[in-house]
Amino acid sequence: MTVIIPVAPWHGWLVVSLIMLGCLLGFTPLTFLPAAMVTLPVLIGLFMYEYKYHKKAKARKEAHYDAIFAASETLLSTSKYQLGYHLQMREPAKSDVICFSCQQRISQDAAHCYCCGVKQAVLDVPKASAAEDEATLVGATKNEIATLTKSVTIADLEQALMLEYSGDYQTDYMHKNVLGRDEKGHIFHRAILGKVIDKDQRSNTLQTQQAITTTETTRVYRGGHHVNTYEEKTTEIHRQRNTSLKGEIMLETSDGSPYMFYAGEDLLGSVDVGDWLFYAYSQVDTTRYNSYYREYAYNISKDRCYSTNTVTNFGMLYGYNMMVLLGLVAAGVTWYLDSEDFYPLLNTMLPESLIIKLQNYPDIVQHLDMLPMALYGLICVVSMVLACIYSMRNAAKLRKSVSKLTLMITQFKNNYASVLEQIKKLT
Numbered sequence: 001m002t003v004i005i006p007v008a009p010w011h012g013w014l015v016v017s018l019i020m021l022g023c024l025l026g027f028t029p030l031t032f033l034p035a036a037m038v039t040l041p042v043l044i045g046l047f048m049y050e051y052k053y054h055k056k057a058k059a060r061k062e063a064h065y066d067a068i069f070a071a072s073e074t075l076l077s078t079s080k081y082q083l084g085y086h087l088q089m090r091e092p093a094k095s096d097v098i099c100f101s102c103q104q105r106i107s108q109d110a111a112h113c114y115c116c117g118v119k120q121a122v123l124d125v126p127k128a129s130a131a132e133d134e135a136t137l138v139g140a141t142k143n144e145i146a147t148l149t150k151s152v153t154i155a156d157l158e159q160a161l162m163l164e165y166s167g168d169y170q171t172d173y174m175h176k177n178v179l180g181r182d183e184k185g186h187i188f189h190r191a192i193l194g195k196v197i198d199k200d201q202r203s204n205t206l207q208t209q210q211a212i213t214t215t216e217t218t219r220v221y222r223g224g225h226h227v228n229t230y231e232e233k234t235t236e237i238h239r240q241r242n243t244s245l246k247g248e249i250m251l252e253t254s255d256g257s258p259y260m261f262y263a264g265e266d267l268l269g270s271v272d273v274g275d276w277l278f279y280a281y282s283q284v285d286t287t288r289y290n291s292y293y294r295e296y297a298y299n300i301s302k303d304r305c306y307s308t309n310t311v312t313n314f315g316m317l318y319g320y321n322m323m324v325l326l327g328l329v330a331a332g333v334t335w336y337l338d339s340e341d342f343y344p345l346l347n348t349m350l351p352e353s354l355i356i357k358l359q360n361y362p363d364i365v366q367h368l369d370m371l372p373m374a375l376y377g378l379i380c381v382v383s384m385v386l387a388c389i390y391s392m393r394n395a396a397k398l399r400k401s402v403s404k405l406t407l408m409i410t411q412f413k414n415n416y417a418s419v420l421e422q423i424k425k426l427t
Contacts (some may be wrong), residue, residue, distance in 0.1 A: 012050055013043060017046065024039065092105065094154055094155040097154065098157065098425065099115065101113060101116050106120070108153055158195070161423070162192075162193050162252075162254035163254035164193075165191065165193035165278065165412050166193050167191055168189060168190035169188075169189055170187065170189070171400075171401040173186055173187045173397060173398075175316065175394055176390040176393060176394055177316070177318050178387050179318060184287060185284065185285050185287060185289075186285055187282060187284050187311065187398075187401050188283045188285065189401070190280065190281060190405075191279070191405060191408040191409065192253060192259060193412070193419075194254075194277060194279070195275070196250070196251060196275045196277055197273065198273065199248075199268070199272070200247045200248050201246070201247030201268045202246050203246075209238070209239050211236070211237050212238065213233055213234070214234045215233050215234075218232070245269060248260050248262055248263065249261060249271060261279070264294075266307065270299065274301070274427075276300040276301050277301075278296070278297070278298045278300060279296070279297050280294075280295040280409055281293060281294050281295055282401075282402055289316065293314070294306075294307075295311070295402070295405060296308055296412075300423060311401070312398045323379075326376055326379065329372075331372075334370060334371075334373050337369055339368040341369075343368075
């Protein structure tokens with residue numbers, strides 16, 4: 001670290017030398033040059049003296065600043081463990097247990113509770129001898145176990161809580177399409193109640209700059225004649241910065257294995273390590289599609305709910321290009337062919353009795369050139385009807401697939417107060 005030490009300006013040698021030069025010129029018969037020659041050694045001597053004096057003063061101040069800096073570094077690097085704060089309050093551990101009497105968090109090795117003094121360990125039951133009454137021994141053992149209950153660890157309580165509100169399952173799914181092949185695959189649903197153990201976030205910053213130059217022209221006239229022209233240019237710079245967050249969040253799950261998922265900006269910006277999070281998602285995996293949906297996300301530690309997107313919105317637009325191409329072909333055929341061009345086709349495809357009846361409708365015969373567009377319109381109507389039917393069937397399958405996950409989310413919402421109370425007890 002570079003420290004700039006303020007040093008007083010060196011003016012003493014100059015002031016004394018000027019006074020001496022003035023005295024020699026005023027009170028002695030010396031001229032300027034001899035007086036200056038006499039004053040020069042004094043000036044150099046005073047300058048060297050002041051230089052050494054200020055150099056030593058600067059060294060003392062630098063040593064003082066270095067000592068302050070070293071002391072500050074030592075204070076900033078001192079941890080609470082070096083200060084002994086860990087001796088004042090015991091650090092919580094995964095192996096801690098809950099006292100079954102006062103419900104306070106204590107060490108697993110504690111024989112008695114620190115708060116209420118109740119004994120925590122289960123009494124060792126001695127082996128019964130042959131002379132002892134078996135019924136008496138069993139009764140005494142039951143009484144001892146009833147009075148002394150073995151406590152479970154915090155890790156066990158956390159795992160039991162996570163397991164109660166976590167689950168996953170998979171269902172088969174077939175998405176019906178009108179103008180394309182059906183999509184076969186499966187949908188994976190999962191609900192997780194876990195604790196955030198790690199968060200990796202990255203920020204992407206995009207900065208744009210736009211310069212706008214404005215020119216103002218002023219013309220000067222005198223006596224109706226143009227004299228001069230002045231131009232004044234003004235440049236304005238507009239800067240815009242867009243920042244986005246991307247990253248992953250890792251949760252501790254009920255089986256002990258971590259689960260990492262890509263989170264949005266809302267989760268990354270508010271979730272911290274140690275927060276309890278209830279997260280439910282659905283993932284559709286078919287032949288050509290792999291879609292991820294956040295069904296529910298709630299930060300229990302911060303009491304915050306996040307935006308969701310359900311799997312029932314899954315869908316695909318297939319066959320649009322084909323319908324557009326058919327429309328263009330139908331329009332081109334209608335424009336290129338006349339009504340007479342369709343007579344051979346109708347004579348081949350329709351029976352003679354129907355052709356005779358068709359001649360009774362001259363308006364239809366005269367507009368046979370519109371037959372391709374009529375067929376295209378019929379195809380569109382049939383496709384729309386089938387699309388509505390298939391869409392309702394697909395939506396029903398998706399709702400049935402996600403129904404079990406919805407029940408898990410509803411269970412968490414109904415028992416939220418109980419979950420929050422248990423988490424506060426565990427933290």
